[in-house]
Each structure stands twice: as structure tokens, then as C-alpha cells.
Amino acid sequence: MSDPFDDFEDLKTALRAATPTPDVTRKAENIALAENNFARRQESAEQARFTSDRPKKGLFRGVFSMFKAISTRQALTASTALVAIGLFVYLPALQKGPEGLVNLPPEPIAVTEATTEVDSIVGVLGSDGRARMQASGEAEEANVAPLEAPVMAELADMAAPLGQLSGAAPSPSVMARPAATAKLEQRSLIPPLQGYADDSQMRVEPDTEAYPDAEPNPLKITTEEPVSTFSIDVDTASYAILRSSLNAGRLPTADQVRIEEMVNYFPYDYAAPLDNAPFSTRATVIATPWNPETRLVHIALQGEKPALDTRPPLNLVFLIDTSGSMDAPNKLPLLKQSFQLMLAQLRPEDKVAIVTYAGSAGQVLDPTPASDRATIMAALDKLDAGGSTAGQAGLQQAYATAESMSDDGDISRIILATDGDFNVGIYDPDELKDFIAKKRETGTYLSVLGFGRGNLDDATMQALAQTGNGQAAYIDTLSEAQKTLVDQLSGALFPIANDVKIQVEFNPAQIAEYRLIGYETRALKREDFNNDRIDAGEIGAGHAVTAIYEVTPVGSPAQLSDPLRYQPAEVTATSEEYGFLRLRYKRPGEDTSALIETPILPGGEATPDMQFASAIAGFGQLLQNSPYLGGWSYTQAIDLANGAKGDDAFGYRAQAVQLMRLADSLSQ
Structure with missing residues (x-):
């Protein structure tokens, strides 16, 4: 058997013998051909020559020959310089605004470390992200900066004279900063959009919402002002508005919070009226959740629930704002859906008419039987938003239509649906x-x-x-429309008592101080209580109304006011009563009021309804940053409300707890 190494040597010998001897002439020709092809690829027809050897062929031929003689690296360098010069010369001209004024971005501040911008976004990346970003920036700076710095410095020197002419020369520190830092600072190098002097012209205008300007009721000293008088309120708009704000991720403003409307948003199981009275009245003294040294006086009214199958015919006029401001999904489209829900609750003998206002008032639908739902819905579907708002003209048309529909014994109601924007018409609110x-x-x-x-x-x-x-309500969802226009339709349209006023006289022998929680926009003068010409609120069929006072018993350490020097130190106690409740109301169609009176006695027991109402009152005060809550927090309000949800058939109370939790998070 032969040695494999001998075979390998034989193979190498054979390969050397088969390899031809190099042809020197052929090799030289191939090299020359390669050099020629390389020169042509580099757009140079001949080898570079010294300037002194350049042939004299005239100006244009000389320039042409010069460009032919320039190498690729030199061409790139010259092109880069020309581009840089062009940018510094022409950018200021391109940045002129619509009035010909030059709007240049401010000179960026020199930054020497990439950690400045890293700190601004560390909340998103976290500490690990900060480390990774810094490491990445340092690596990029180490790799790029040595190559970039000489070029940037050269461009800065070239641009300096031009910058003096244009007023826009960047600082050398900015031109020479590392690439990693430049990337992090790129936001400061972006000029304003063309046509805008600054970013203020691009900002969205703030909203123009308007709310009643009413400060929370102050603390009253009983010996100085023992009587409190106000009109009842069954509106619920404030609760729905603040819910809309919280669900949008922002806390409501203090003027959006009306605590009485928050408390009265919820149904309560108060005692039904007796002896054909339109409503029941009850005053109960209970513990204060946020202050163990004070007490709450909880006043509850419960309206009767008459049989609706015997009610008189109803004439409804929908007065609908179709101005341009209503062109949004949660405005006119939601309005149409809401009224569709309401139509299903009407009886065949009821009648519906539609009036719109947008620039000028218009009769969209003549009085039509509620049984003809197809015609009514077709009229609603045709409504479009557009034009300015002529609210007063629309009101005149709506009232004229309602008067034409009325017969003896009928109930006539106008329901104004709008985003509240009255641009044209009667400007004077009075x-x-x-x-x-x-x-x-x-x-x-x-x-x-x-x-x-x-x-x-x-x-x-x-x-x-x-x-x-009437009533004021805010519709932000179809569920709210269901609650307002379906579940509580009878209360909204069929009043059982008009001009309902409440007056409480506190006993100075028992109560040192008091304050009414809410009802700031419903305050009345003391003498208004017995004046039947003074307008007040209405109670609808089945409505529950709640009012809450916080009172400070005499001798309580919670008393905030000092005794007067020249007044009697003590008031002789003639009764253990905390106070006396008086209530006036008129039956629908009557001009003379009736009077209800009941004493306010201590020692009451809080029901779950009272506890929940107290939790909502505390919630409203938290949103107002009330100084009377001490250290009471959202957590305690949530615990109180959770323990008093009771039979929450429609989930309203559970929703309130979720809003409290959301407000707690947003307030952090």
C-alpha cells in the first residue's frame, strides 16, 4: 500500500507542471485596462495632473478640464461645502412668515452630555431604560464623534461669515456636539411651521364653558343668623357633568360641582306620603362622617307616585339647537337617539312638535300624534347641524307652538336641547x-x-x-338619556308641587353654628318664604329630594367662632330641639301655598340611604377642596359609600364609587 503523503507530493508536482508561465506582456495590458475602467467609473477620463501641466484651451474648456481632473473625494468635499453654504444662505428666506417677517428658531442651548434629555423621559423608561439609553448614547458618541467633529468644525468655520449676514449662525458648541447628543436635542432644532409667528397660533383655544359662580355656603353663627331659607332643587346636571370630566381623565372645576345635584341624582327609598299629602317630610340628626364633634341634619322629601295611566294628555315641543356647534357625535346624534327612547314612553293621545333654531327659527314638525312615531323619527333624522344660534327666536316659536296645541286640562312642556350656546337673540339674561x-x-x-x-x-x-x-339635566351617554327621559320621565314632566321652599330655624341653645351643604344657587331671603309671589323649585311625581346641614352643638370643641364679648355668654335652653323645619308648597294650578312644620330632634339613626347621601356630600366637598373636612379622604368616602350601596338596582351607586376612586387617582 502506497504512502498517502507520497501521493500528495505527486499531486502538487502535477499542479505546478500544469500551471502556465505568466505572460508579462498580457499582465501589463490587463492592468492598464483595469486602470482605464476604474478611471472611467470615477468620472475621470484621464489621470489627475498638476495644474501647471493643464493645457490652455480657453475659459470654458479650461473649466471643463478642471472638473475632469478633480478626483471623486475632492468632488464630494466641494459639493458638501456648497450645500452647507446654500443652507445657511437660503434657510432664513424660506422661513419667512405670511407677512414677510423672518421667524427664526431660537439658538439651541449647547448641551455637552446626553443625560439632559434622558432625565426628561426617565419616567417612561425607568431606571433600567435610563442605563440602557445612556450606554447606547455613550457608545454612539465614542464611535461617531471622532469622525464627525473635524467635519462639523470645518463647516462651522465656513458658515461663520454667512451667519453674520443672516443672523442665524449656529454656535460652534452646537455644530461640534456629539451625534448622540444631537439626536436627543433634535426637537429644539425644528423651526416653527411656515406661516406661524410662534406656536401660540397653533394652540387649540380653551373651551368656553360657563358655570354659575357661587361660593360654597359659609358657616353661620346661630345667635346672629338662626334662620336658613332656600328653594328645593331636583336638577341632576352637575353630577353628569363631573362624571364626564372624570371619565375624560380630569378633575372637575369647583364651579362644576353642585353638591345638592350630586346627592339628588340617586333614588332613595324614603317613606311615602300619607293622608293625600303630595310628599312626605322627615328630618333626622345623624353622625358626621368627617367630624365626630359635629352632626348632620338630614332632610328628606318623598313625592307621591300617582297612577300615570290616568294622567291628562301631554303636549311636547322639542326645541332643538341645530347650530354648527352641535356638529359632534355626543351632541346632535346623541340627542336624536335620546328623543327616540323618550317617544316609546308616550301615549297615543300625546302630541309632539319639533322646532329648531340655527340662524333663524323653523317649524320642522307640526303637532303630530305620538302614535305616528315614523313621521316624528323621520323629522328628527333630517336634522343637521349648521349656522349660528338664534335661541330667543326659537323660544318664541316653541311657545307659540305649545299654545296652539293646548286644550283645557292638557299638560304642555317645552324641552330645550342644546349645548348651551346662545349667540344671537336676547343677550340680556334678565x-x-x-x-x-x-x-x-x-x-x-x-x-x-x-x-x-x-x-x-x-x-x-x-x-x-x-x-x-322645569329641570336641567346633562346627557353625556345613552344610558343617562334612559335614566332621565325614560326611568324618570314622570318626575320630569308631571309636577305634584310648585314653588317648594324650605326654612330651618336653629335653636341657639343647642346649636352654636351651622352650614347648608349645597343649594348655593337656590338661596332665598328670609322674607321670601311667606311670599307666594316668589318663585321656587318644583317636585315631580315620585321625586326624592335631600338637603343636608352640618351643625355644631353648643359646647362642642369643633366650634370655630369665639363668643362675643358684649353678648350673653349662654342662651337659656327652652327645648332640646335642634331646630324647626318649615316647608311651603303650592298644588299645581293654585296660587296660595300650604305649610308643613316639623321639629328637628337629636338622637336619630342613620339608614343606608342617609349614609350614602352623606358619602356623596363628602365626595362633593372633596372635589371642592372644602376646608371643613379635616383629614377625611377619598378612601373614607369610598368605604362609606360601599357600605351603604344597598339595593342598587341600576348600578348608579356602584358607578359613584368608581368615580370616587378615579377622582382619588387624579388628585394624587
Whole structure:
């Protein structure tokens, strides 16, 4: 057997013998051909020559020959320089605004370390992300900066004279900063959009919402002012508005919070009225959740629930805002869906008419039987948003239509649906309220439904509804429309008592101080209570109304006011009563009020309804940053409400707890 190494040597010998001897001439020709092809690829037809050897062929031929003689590296360098010069010369001209003024970005601040911008986003990346980003930046800086710095410095030197002419020369520190830092600072190098002097012209204008400007009720000293008088309120708009704000991720402003509307948003199982009275009345003294040294006086009214199958015919006029501001999904489209839900609750003998206002008032639908739902829905579907708002003209048309529909014994109601924007018409609020008040005397009441956010004029809506003997509600979802226009339709449209006023006289022998929680926009003078000409709120069929006072018993360490030097130190105790409750109301169609009186006695026991109402009152005060809550927190409000949800058939109370939790998170 042969040695494999011998075979390998034989193979190498054979390969050397088979390899031809190099042809020197052929090799030289191939090299020359390669050099020629390389030169042609580099756009140079001949080898570079010294300038002194350049042939004299005239100006244009000389320039042409010069470009032919320039190498690729030199061409790139010259091109880069020309581009840089062009940018510094022409960028200021391109940045001129619409009026010919030069709007240059401010000179960026020199930054020497990439950690400045890293710190601004560490909340998103976390500490691990910071480390990774810094490491990445340092690596990039180490790799790129040595190559970039000489070029950038050269460009800065070239641009300096031009910068003096244009006023836009960047600082050398910016031109020479590392690549990693430049990337992190790129936001400061972006100029404003062409046509805008600065970013203020690109900002979205703030909303134009308006709310009643009413400070929370102050603490009253009983010996100085023992009587408190106010009108009841069954509106619920404030709760729906603040819910909309919280669900949008922002806390409501203090003027959006009306605590009485928050408390009265929820149904309560109060005792039913007796002896054919329109409503029951009860005053209970219970513990204060946020202050063990004070007490709450909980006043509850429960309206009767008459049989609706025997009610008189109902005439409804939908007064719908179709101005351009209503062109949003949560405005006119939601309005149409809401009214569709309501139509299903009407009886065949009821009638519906539709009036719109947008630039000029228009009769969209003549009085039509509620049984003809197809015609009514077709009229609603045709409504489009567009134009300015002529609210007063629309009101005049709506009242005229309601008067034409009325027969003896009928109930006539106008439901104004709007985002609250009244741009044209009667600008004087007092004149507008006078117009509505005169129409109220004819028996036609006005309720207001608010839709959408951004330009919601809640203050005007409240004023119109109060003057029109109606209700104000805010519809932000179809579920809210179901609650307002279906579940509580009877209470909204069929009043059982008008001009309902409450007056409480506190006993100075037992109560040192008191304050009414809410009802700031419903305050009345003491003498207004017995004046039947003074307008007040209405109670609808089945409505529950709650009012809450916080009172400080005499001798309590919670008393905030010092005794007067020149007044009697003590008031002789003639009764253990905390106070005396008086209530006046008128039956619908009557001009003379009736009086209900009941004492306020200590020692009551809080029911789950009372506890939940107290939790909501505390929630409202937390949103207002009330100074009377001490260290009481959202957590305690949540615990109190959770323990008092009771039979929450529709989930309203559970929803309130979720809103409390959301407000707690947003307030951190």
C-alpha cells in the first residue's frame, strides 16, 4: 500500500507542471485596462495632473478640464461645502412668515452630555431604560464623534461669515456636539411651521364653558343668623357633568360641582306620603362622617307616585339647537337617539312638535300624534347641524307652538336641547328670564337638556330651567338619556308641587353654628318664604329630594367662632330641639301655598340611604377642596359609600364609587 503523503507530493508536482508561465506582456495590458475602467467609473477620463501641466484651451474648456481632473473625494468635499453654504444662505428666506417677517428658531442651548434629555423621559423608561439609553448614547458618541467633529468644525468655520449676514449662525458648541447628543436635542432644532409667528397660533383655544359662580355656603353663627331659607332643587346636571370630566381623565372645576345635584341624582327609598299629602317630610340628626364633634341634619322629601295611566294628555315641543356647534357625535346624534327612547314612553293621545333654531327659527314638525312615531323619527333624522344660534327666536316659536296645541286640562312642556350656546337673540339674561317667566304663568313649563362639552353654558341652562319651572339635566351617554327621559320621565314632566321652599330655624341653645351643604344657587331671603309671589323649585311625581346641614352643638370643641364679648355668654335652653323645619308648597294650578312644620330632634339613626347621601356630600366637598373636612379622604368616602350601596338596582351607586376612586387617582 502506497504512502498517502507520497501521493500528495505527486499531486502538487502535477499542479505546478500544469500551471502556465505568466505572460508579462498580457499582465501589463490587463492592468492598464483595469486602470482605464476604474478611471472611467470615477468620472475621470484621464489621470489627475498638476495644474501647471493643464493645457490652455480657453475659459470654458479650461473649466471643463478642471472638473475632469478633480478626483471623486475632492468632488464630494466641494459639493458638501456648497450645500452647507446654500443652507445657511437660503434657510432664513424660506422661513419667512405670511407677512414677510423672518421667524427664526431660537439658538439651541449647547448641551455637552446626553443625560439632559434622558432625565426628561426617565419616567417612561425607568431606571433600567435610563442605563440602557445612556450606554447606547455613550457608545454612539465614542464611535461617531471622532469622525464627525473635524467635519462639523470645518463647516462651522465656513458658515461663520454667512451667519453674520443672516443672523442665524449656529454656535460652534452646537455644530461640534456629539451625534448622540444631537439626536436627543433634535426637537429644539425644528423651526416653527411656515406661516406661524410662534406656536401660540397653533394652540387649540380653551373651551368656553360657563358655570354659575357661587361660593360654597359659609358657616353661620346661630345667635346672629338662626334662620336658613332656600328653594328645593331636583336638577341632576352637575353630577353628569363631573362624571364626564372624570371619565375624560380630569378633575372637575369647583364651579362644576353642585353638591345638592350630586346627592339628588340617586333614588332613595324614603317613606311615602300619607293622608293625600303630595310628599312626605322627615328630618333626622345623624353622625358626621368627617367630624365626630359635629352632626348632620338630614332632610328628606318623598313625592307621591300617582297612577300615570290616568294622567291628562301631554303636549311636547322639542326645541332643538341645530347650530354648527352641535356638529359632534355626543351632541346632535346623541340627542336624536335620546328623543327616540323618550317617544316609546308616550301615549297615543300625546302630541309632539319639533322646532329648531340655527340662524333663524323653523317649524320642522307640526303637532303630530305620538302614535305616528315614523313621521316624528323621520323629522328628527333630517336634522343637521349648521349656522349660528338664534335661541330667543326659537323660544318664541316653541311657545307659540305649545299654545296652539293646548286644550283645557292638557299638560304642555317645552324641552330645550342644546349645548348651551346662545349667540344671537336676547343677550340680556334678565330680559330672557322675564320672557320665560311670563310664559310660565300660562302653564307651559321649560326644561333644558345639555349635550356635549367644550362650549356648554351650564349657567344659562340652569337659569332658564329654574325660571321655566322645569329641570336641567346633562346627557353625556345613552344610558343617562334612559335614566332621565325614560326611568324618570314622570318626575320630569308631571309636577305634584310648585314653588317648594324650605326654612330651618336653629335653636341657639343647642346649636352654636351651622352650614347648608349645597343649594348655593337656590338661596332665598328670609322674607321670601311667606311670599307666594316668589318663585321656587318644583317636585315631580315620585321625586326624592335631600338637603343636608352640618351643625355644631353648643359646647362642642369643633366650634370655630369665639363668643362675643358684649353678648350673653349662654342662651337659656327652652327645648332640646335642634331646630324647626318649615316647608311651603303650592298644588299645581293654585296660587296660595300650604305649610308643613316639623321639629328637628337629636338622637336619630342613620339608614343606608342617609349614609350614602352623606358619602356623596363628602365626595362633593372633596372635589371642592372644602376646608371643613379635616383629614377625611377619598378612601373614607369610598368605604362609606360601599357600605351603604344597598339595593342598587341600576348600578348608579356602584358607578359613584368608581368615580370616587378615579377622582382619588387624579388628585394624587
